[in-house]
Amino acid sequence: MEKIVLPEINNLHLIDVYIENGGYTAAKKALVQKKDDIIDQVKKSGLRGRGGAAFLTGLKWSFMPKSDDKPKYLCVNGDESEPGSFKDRQIFEFNPHQLIEGTLITCYAIGARTAYIYIRGEYHKWINLMQKALDDAYEKGFVGAKMKEKFSTDFSCEIYIHKGAGAYICGEESSLMNSIEGKRGYPRVKPPFPAQNGLWGNPTTINNVETIANIPAIINKGWEWYSRIGEPKHPGTILFGVSGHVNKPGVYELPSGTLLTDIIYNYAGGIPGNKKILCVIPGGSSMPPLRGDQLEGVKMDAESLKAAGSSIGTGGIMVMDEDTDLLRVLARISKFYFHESCGQCTPCREGTGWMYKILQRLISGQGSTADLDLLISVANNIEGNTVCALGEAAAWPVKFTVERFRDYFETRVNSQTSLPTANKVHSMRNTAFPLSDIIR
């Protein structure tokens, strides 16, 4: 099967190798077409966002206003902080120029003259790799003022890397924009949507790194070709990151609609010790988990997973074998969302903490089955009542894990051994910093 985003070509990260393999020809092709024709091709390709919500990319671009009275922006989202997701870093490392080329084409199509690639701060190494690729592209004239000559057009754009500083919430698109603007990364209330009112109040489009890396292939090989790969309603290849209890964890680029069991057993080499699977989270830790006995026939694309009761998310597949302590896993997931809640909305700020506390109580042997219902009730009260989708991201795993593994949890709760209380809660974000140090 052909790979689109991570082709197996040695040293493809080097600009000369990328050019030898047809690099930057898609940009050349795109920059002489009408903007709307580019958007149209992406629409017809059926490409859907790879950042979590699987939103139609061409449709998103078409929301950008046509008039040029305000500057427009593109944000490429490489915050990649959802537990279980580690695919964008492969693009930074192995195919950075395809991301740059996709960024150029996207900027042209939506009329943006500036793009920010937002990369999580922990990815120092990958930020440096990406910066090196960007410097090379600037030097060769593929980006910046020199583009006009290189591509013989009157369009040019600038691409900058913005380094995050350790906040999962900055992957949420409006929080990401606040972070670029130099503010605390609080999500914004929507509407207004970014296409109307984004960076510094201007029209802005936000797309995931993998989404953008698909664009050059769509332009070069055509939307018909792209739309025929994998599942028609969610076409293309997807970077599936497999982690946890498998023999060969890693990122596998496969057509959408590949069977989940195929990915786990064939590509990722199955479960160590041939153990049974207790649970699989198919799309990063915020997505509803599937039971080991629910996996047969489940295909990995947005529609199929929705039908199976979960969601494609970021394509991060977390596998847990039969000996996993699911209660501790769920508590760890809850701790994460508690830690990462920005604190703006009461249901999320308080609810994530409550869920974590209840789960700790269960772990310490002090809980009861009534706590299981309490967990679901807290989760239900977060869902739909918050500014951003971190609320759902925190509520779903708790609600669906407890519901789908009710038997497991009841047995676990009723046969408690007293375990030491889980790790201390730490939240740097809430650390009081003595103001008196500063304002005298």
Next chain:
Amino acid sequence: MKFEFTAVNLEKIERILPKYPDKKAAVMPVLYIAQEQNGWISGEAVVAVAALLEMRPEEVLGVVTFYTMYHKKPAGKYHIQVCTNVSCMLRGGYDIFNQVRAKLGLENGEVTDDGRFSLEEVECMGSCGTAPMIAVNEDYYENLTEEQVDKILESLQRS
């Protein structure tokens, strides 16, 4: 202690400013430069950054406290970060965390008396496919066994 940007760093900052249409947007990269120079973000550093970017110190402080990667107190020369999130947890992340704790005699968030080591339990670092992992300052060490962790720590202790 007074904080002043070095001439070299002021130049670096000059090169960052044109990336954004608004000075204030440079606050995150400028804070990184302050941290690199000073080891952590002190109150004086906050004041200096604010003056440079025409912001109020409270605004800069708000940014510092929102993001976990700005140190609000001095970190060790070797800042050891251990991921214990699910994918690492499933492959021994907590064992590694406890091993580092015991070996350095540190609890989460603490710094050794000689200022050489600090320990932080961190959230998912994007190493799920190469778990378990630790990061020492900016560098990732992945696919670890307990023996490898021992070796890494010992080589740091000797250096």
